[in-house]
Amino acid sequence: MRLRALLETDALGLRLLGGEDELDRTVRGVMTTDLRDPSRYLSGGELVLTGLAWRRDPEDSERFVRILAAAGVAGLAAGEAEMASTPDDLVLACARHRMPLFSVDEDVSFASITEHVVRQVSGERAGDLAAVVDRHRRLMTAGPAGGGPEVVLDLLGSDLDLRAWVLSPSGRPIAGSSLAGAGPALPAAVSATLAGEHLAASRTGRRGPHRVTAAGVTYSLFPIRSSGRDLRETVLSDWLLAVEADAGDWPEERLDLLHGVTQLIAVERDRREAARTVRRRLAQEVLELVQTGAAPAEIAARLRVAAPVLLPGLGTAPHWQIVVARVEWEGGDIPGGPVAQALLEEVLVDPDAIGPDPSDRIAVAHTGDEAVALVPLPSVPPVSSVSSDADAEGAAAVAGLHADVLLAAIREPLSRGLADDGRLTLGVSAAVHSAEGLRGALEEARHARRVAAARPGRVCAAGHQELASHVLLLPFVPDDVRRAFTARLLDPLRDYDRRHRAELIPTLEAFLDCDGSWTRCATRLHLHVNTLRYRVGRIEQLTGRDLSRLEDKLDFFLALRMS
Numbered sequence: 001m002r003l004r005a006l007l008e009t010d011a012l013g014l015r016l017l018g019g020e021d022e023l024d025r026t027v028r029g030v031m032t033t034d035l036r037d038p039s040r041y042l043s044g045g046e047l048v049l050t051g052l053a054w055r056r057d058p059e060d061s062e063r064f065v066r067i068l069a070a071a072g073v074a075g076l077a078a079g080e081a082e083m084a085s086t087p088d089d090l091v092l093a094c095a096r097h098r099m100p101l102f103s104v105d106e107d108v109s110f111a112s113i114t115e116h117v118v119r120q121v122s123g124e125r126a127g128d129l130a131a132v133v134d135r136h137r138r139l140m141t142a143g144p145a146g147g148g149p150e151v152v153l154d155l156l157g158s159d160l161d162l163r164a165w166v167l168s169p170s171g172r173p174i175a176g177s178s179l180a181g182a183g184p185a186l187p188a189a190v191s192a193t194l195a196g197e198h199l200a201a202s203r204t205g206r207r208g209p210h211r212v213t214a215a216g217v218t219y220s221l222f223p224i225r226s227s228g229r230d231l232r233e234t235v236l237s238d239w240l241l242a243v244e245a246d247a248g249d250w251p252e253e254r255l256d257l258l259h260g261v262t263q264l265i266a267v268e269r270d271r272r273e274a275a276r277t278v279r280r281r282l283a284q285e286v287l288e289l290v291q292t293g294a295a296p297a298e299i300a301a302r303l304r305v306a307a308p309v310l311l312p313g314l315g316t317a318p319h320w321q322i323v324v325a326r327v328e329w330e331g332g333d334i335p336g337g338p339v340a341q342a343l344l345e346e347v348l349v350d351p352d353a354i355g356p357d358p359s360d361r362i363a364v365a366h367t368g369d370e371a372v373a374l375v376p377l378p379s380v381p382p383v384s385s386v387s388s389d390a391d392a393e394g395a396a397a398v399a400g401l402h403a404d405v406l407l408a409a410i411r412e413p414l415s416r417g418l419a420d421d422g423r424l425t426l427g428v429s430a431a432v433h434s435a436e437g438l439r440g441a442l443e444e445a446r447h448a449r450r451v452a453a454a455r456p457g458r459v460c461a462a463g464h465q466e467l468a469s470h471v472l473l474l475p476f477v478p479d480d481v482r483r484a485f486t487a488r489l490l491d492p493l494r495d496y497d498r499r500h501r502a503e504l505i506p507t508l509e510a511f512l513d514c515d516g517s518w519t520r521c522a523t524r525l526h527l528h529v530n531t532l533r534y535r536v537g538r539i540e541q542l543t544g545r546d547l548s549r550l551e552d553k554l555d556f557f558l559a560l561r562m563s
Contacts, residue, residue, distance in 0.1 A: 019100030044072030199417030403463030
């Protein structure tokens with residue numbers, strides 16, 4: 001049944017407080033709760049009835065409604081038995097999350113509403129229930145555990161004559177009708193458009209399916225979503241199901257079936273997520289060894305263990321490349337590291353690669369707000385076929401990831417998912433052929449990411465080729481040159497701090513670490529923004545540098561690293 005049907009029955013005592021544009025949502029059940037977090041009991045499509053006992057202060061409304069929206073609830077009905085009227089903060093929270101909100105007259109019991117909804121939903125489904133159950137049984141029997149998402153999509157084609165694809169957040173095809181030979185492939189431009197439209201719709205809180213027209217064809221997009229988590233934690237890594245059809249006039253049974261398909265594919269995605277545990281652990285171990293300055297022989301031994309897991313069947317130790325990513329949300333309430341880790345695992349593959357398997361050869365770890373990917377590369381030509389070790393390094397680099405190619409593949413759709421409150425920056429190292437090179441590659445990728453962070457845009461990337469030569473040659477700078485360079489930049493600040501206890505050096509370090517963000521830096525230092533601006537102005541006055549310029553930021557960064 002549709003939400004608007006509830007308003008047509010006067011005996012239910014419901015009054016609409018907000019969400020007029022969402023009344024065509026389908027109600028699949030009803031749940032009564034006063035839990036502060038009822039997410040574990042929600043499966044999507046419910047009308048939630050609540051007496052508001054969970055509300056202790058106005059901030060509770062935002063949290064409660066956000067949980068309902070993430071779980072795919074159809075609507076919320078608040079009882080007025082305990083309160084004279086529905087609180088304004090709840091009305092505003094529902095408006096922000098596009099959640100239809102009803103008030104329930106104090107003379108109407110929740111039991112009466114529950115009985116009415118259950119009776120209506122059961123009656124509507126009775127006619128075709130047998131067919132739906134049969135299809136679900138076949139999907140569960142031959143579904144993902146028995147052959148991957150392709151099996152489910154094949155059943156959609158044979159049972160409902162629907163062409164469908166599972167896409168990654170960047171639009172890369174994971175599975176689809178065309179991959180099994182059933183019709184032409186989905187064009188790359190169309191895939192990217194569908195992914196971008198899906199991410200944009202998801203960020204607004206609208207429930208699927210989302211109808212999109214691309215290249216003159218109408219598609220319906222169904223989210224394949226991880227439930228129970230903040231949308232910003234999953235929106236950049238969740239898959240989507242794109243169906244070549246307009247689901248606007250579909251009967252309820254067919255929509256139920258498609259939602260069931262997304263749940264089956266979500267199970268498969270979770271299974272593959274669990275399978276990444278070993279690769280993540282290997283990456284974490286290698287990263288810790290590299291960051292703590294372990295002996296190259298120890299790192300090399302760990303890499304020999306990792307190579308067969310990441311490159312099964314190839315038998316030879318590969319070259320390696322490192323990619324560093326950082327995802328930042330305004331407000332800083334969502335940890336960036338795990339989000340960036342999941343994102344890299346989904347998008348850090350060849351954009352032309354098809355299926356989920358290529359991502360199974362990438363190991364990603366995260367530390368703090370940063371994710372680090374250890375990317376194995378195919379073996380380069382034998383040394384005898386190139387003129388020098390430098391040529392071998394160059395051949396490996398050519399075979400590896402390039403920041404501009406990666407950026408072109410992901411920028412458009414992921415920018416839609418980041419909306420106006422998120423940012424993704426990536427740095428890509430050159431390829432290295434030994435354990436000795438990994439520490440330098442990690443620093444190189446981090447430097448490149450900082451270069452990317454200084455650029456405008458929601459999604460930015462930089463490669464090792466874009467780093468200034470003094471960064472690449474830093475280990476070879478003579479000690480006396482290092483001392484002169486750091487003294488020229490930092491001694492005026494140290495002298496000022498010594499005389500005035502102004503903490504200009506810690507302020508400079510924090511400002512650079514926050515990529516020049518006034519808000520995040522002031523929050524980290526527990527300062528008012530105006531105080532931070534005064535300190536930065538004093539730094540610029542004492543040194544003659546401008547911290548809004550990338551070149552001066554890099555010089556300060558290097559001086560701090562060398563001091």
